[in-house]
Amino acid sequence: MKTFKKFLYGVMMLAIIAVFLTLWTMLPWQGVVALAVLVALWMALTRRGRQTWQVTRVGLSTVTQRLGSSSVVVVGIAGVVGVLVAMLAMSEGFAETLRASGNDHTAIVLRGGSQAELNSILDRDSANVVMQAPGVKKNAQGRPIASGELVVVANLPRKSDPNSDSNVPIRGVSNDVWALRDNVKIIEGRTFKPGLRELIVGKGAKGQFAGLDVGKAIRLAGQTWTVVGTFASHDALESELWGDTQSVASAYRRGSSVQSVTVLLDSPKAFDAFKANLAADPRLKVDVTTTQAYFSKQSEALTKTLRIVGITVGIIMAIGAVFGALNTMFAAIQARAREIATLRAIGFRGVPVVVSVMLETMLLALLGGVIGAGIVWLIFHNYTASTLGANFSQVVFQFQVGPGLLWTGLKWALAIGFIGGLFPALRAARVPVTTALREL
């Protein structure tokens, strides 16, 4: 009978934790704030609440005596939150960079089945057909606003390691690119002159790779090119070097073909008609996507992988931290066993004891969460990194430690605190008073 009771108790605890975790992950921040306010009101207004507050104060005042073991909770949870937030910040940063690169009023056209610009090729005639298609916005002179582009990959050393080779994308763009991608701004020097071997470099590429300062010369395809300017666009294009399509094509012997055509649409609604029109054209076999869909798809796999890795690592670390917290809090109630028993002997009920132990753990956990998230924010917010992207070349991106992620981190911290405090709290309230008083 006794073992059965114990078993039931265990099942009940597991159920409570499962329900708590499910509700907790779904709870928006307003819900948590409301919950905190409710607890505070309860503690200020009811008799039981005031008792709880007194017991919690006693517990907190003794934390300094248990500094070593309390810091296990804080540091353990700081570690979990730090690693989780850093991994998610990497994933978010990469996704955000690529998401910002596309929008719904420009479309990119590639040869059918190519998947990435690097694999694609469109001859001059096909490119012209695409540009003249209905739905493409015309400029004041009545010409379509479109850019036939080439992407080639060059080897450049990284700043951090002069002997390394990195694949850096070089994009040949047409004059219309400024109307097409209006977020691109020259922030230093000037733009390239058509027909000359001149390049402008993205801000991200300039920060990551060596020898890209304005005025410097670099060797590409056996020829010398001059860097004449730097541009900023706050998206994946910043990882690239841009030159004139014709110059790049002649250097890499591409003749008059291009790899992709990007067009400005009359409106986002014009996309479906534009796509249908090209699909129906027997001269063409092309894939048409909005730039938004094109770039989002590129980030999908890596973003997902990073998220899964981050959360898996986070869960395993959290399990470790929960048991660390259990250890600490069991030791804490052990040390205060007599004091808690005395309180209960003079008439304090179980609830204030349970809540006070839980509150103490969760406050320690919150402290850990704030420290972990804070450290990651200090080190990694806007930290620049790069990886191999879809065009077989480097994509430079920045870690994004936004408020959303910090909040996720704190939620994890509080969840760990809740589980780590629950069992010791119940134990403290359930030990028979007489046993506890007799111990020690």
Place this chain on the structure above:
Amino acid sequence: MKYFHLIWAALFRRKARTFFTLISILAAFLLFGMLDATRSAFDSGNNVIGVDRLVTTSRYSIIQSLPASLTLQMKAIPGVKDVGYSNWFGGIYQDPKNFVLSFAVSDNYFDIFHEIQLAPEQRKAYEATRTGAIVGAALAKRFGWKVGDKVPLQSTIFPQRNGDKTWPFDIVGIYTAAPGAANGTDQQFFFHHKYFEDANAFQSIGTTVGWYVLRLASPQDADRVAKAVDALSANSDHETKTQTEQAFNASFAKQIGDIGLIVTAIMGAVFFTLILLTGNTMAQAVRERTSELAVLKTIGFSSHSVLYMVLAESVLLLVLGGVLGLGLAGVIVPIVAKGSGGMLNLPPVGTQTWVLGFVLMLVIGAVVGALPALRAMRLKIVDALAGR
């Protein structure tokens, strides 16, 4: 060893605490095992099998091809045993998600990559079949391919002369990777460069190759031969860069990201926490056993044996949790690799990981045990028994 029973009893004096600590240690080493497997999946730089190989690529860009005419000139360089070449095909099978590492290779490719182990009759069949393909055992398993299957691969880059981007292949052989081969060796798909040239819509492809692989008579010649190869095309429009296969792989892995650094950073955070946690456990354990330790000393245990017993206890705690954790990682890693459908190519938890793991267990055990053990050693019997 004769005190083992005593140490064991001391360790499980408080079952709950030891159990909680063990689970934390287990979690840490589980993570260590999994992350180390991930790291080594990206780290194919230090396998010894390819030590006698050089890779020659275009100096300016990985995507630029090289003239096929270099083959003869390279062969003439003293110290070069064999010259093979390869071209990236960019194949996908049925769905864009099923990416296949596929290469059009020269006929001597399998002599240069001797870790590709193929039955002689399958090799013969390959040589006799124009559209023949050789696939790695792991890749064949992933898609359920068998010898004799006709497999269409779609190239993301190269259309056939008739404009069709789907290339038919006959699977004539399935190879295995020799022990010690780089991770992922048995995930590749090879076919005749000749077929690739003849059927390709890009006619000029016949006079170019993607990159060269050179087999050396002796690895010591690597530097000299690399310089001689690069000198062949110096100041031309197709300058080359020749490096050892190891250097080539390492620089490639680095482009994906510094996986090693990320793993080290995570493990640093984990082990720092672990030291604090187990250190706290050990300190508690020694503190509440003060009088017992004093009794041990009273009945004749020397201060040093008390020191060693406490140290042994903390090392034992770490080793118990660590072995369980790494063992669990050994079970989980293959499941994860399998669950990812061949996309994540995780090697099993290897000897190297176990050795490193053991070193970590011993070191962390000694570090966290040191302070409590010293305290136990310096214990004055009188004070301890009096509870002062």
